[in-house]
Amino acid sequence: MGKSGHIARKIAATLASTGTPAFYVHPGEAGHGDLGMITEDDVVLALSYSGESDEVLMLLPVLKRQGNVLISMTGRPHLGRRLLLHITDVMHTGDDLPSVGADASLSEALMEMSRKRLGMTAVVDAGGVLIGLFTDGDLRRALDSALDVRTAKIADVMTRNPRTIGADQLAVEAARLMETHKSTGLIVVDGQGRAVGALNIHDLLRARVV
CATH class of the missing domain: 3.40.50.10490 (Glucose-6-phosphate isomerase like protein; domain 1)
Known part of the structure; x- marks a missing residue:
């Protein structure tokens, strides 16, 4: 230009x-x-x-x-x-990836979110395939519905079929997805749909992508 x-x-x-x-x-x-x-x-x-x-x-x-x-x-x-800059350059992986099993309780998911500090957690099946996502926004909606946090299961309150991004995509693509859909985080999946990473808007800010 x-x-x-x-x-x-x-x-x-x-x-x-x-x-x-x-x-x-x-x-x-x-x-x-x-x-x-x-x-x-x-x-x-x-x-x-x-x-x-x-x-x-x-x-x-x-x-x-x-x-x-x-x-x-x-x-x-x-x-x-x-x-x-690619997604792999900014995403959280391994022990830093917030993740719980499909049979986890809501309280267990909240503990995982608190430990990993990304404002969300992936929900995966036994093979690591992503089946849902639980975010701070989901928590607010759950509380508004007077849900009993102590007994609720994550499968009852998670968002199914969440938006994801591939590890080989450009970081700027993640920024555009977040802006378009008014979200603050994304789960990164591989070709088989397994959760392999996570990133949020703060990761993109630190990398000066946005």
């Missing part, structure tokens, strides 16, 4: 004139069809002085799913990391 776009256009022209096929794609037009010009075999050189241009960032998930090699040029390397 802007002056970065002029520079990118010049780079593309120089590459093309010296024997390397290249073309410029305006990020504002890419979302309206021009992105179709980029094939899976192309290397994408993304220019953004701030590293935070929304028009550029919104293209990254599509390019990543397509398998493009991505090179970023930015004048602010610490902010520009948004272009390349």
Whole structure:
């Protein structure tokens, strides 16, 4: 966008004139069809002085799913990391992952949430597959319903089929999901649906993704 776009256009022209096929794609037009010009075999050189241009960032998930090699040029390397930071770089794993079994009581889930301090806990089956999520918001709704916290089971109050994200996705994708759905945390799952990590908005803030 802007002056970065002029520079990118010049780079593309120089590459093309010296024997390397290249073309410029305006990020504002890419979302309206021009992105179709980029094939899976192309290397994408993304220019953004701030590293935070929304028009550029919104293209990254599509390019990543397509398998493009991505090179970023930015004048602010610490902010520009948004272009390349992945979920695996910011998520909590292992003993830091809040998780309880499907037969756990609500009080056990609350203890797990308190220990891990992410404001949520995954609910998994015996194989570790995610079957639900319990958050601070779910707790408030449970209390409003006059539920007996001492006897309730987590399966009775958890959110089933919660939104998740894959470990190989970009951290900026997690930020967009949270913003779109007004949530503050996500469970990370693998290809088999097993819970392998968790992150919340504070993790993204610390990583300067948002």
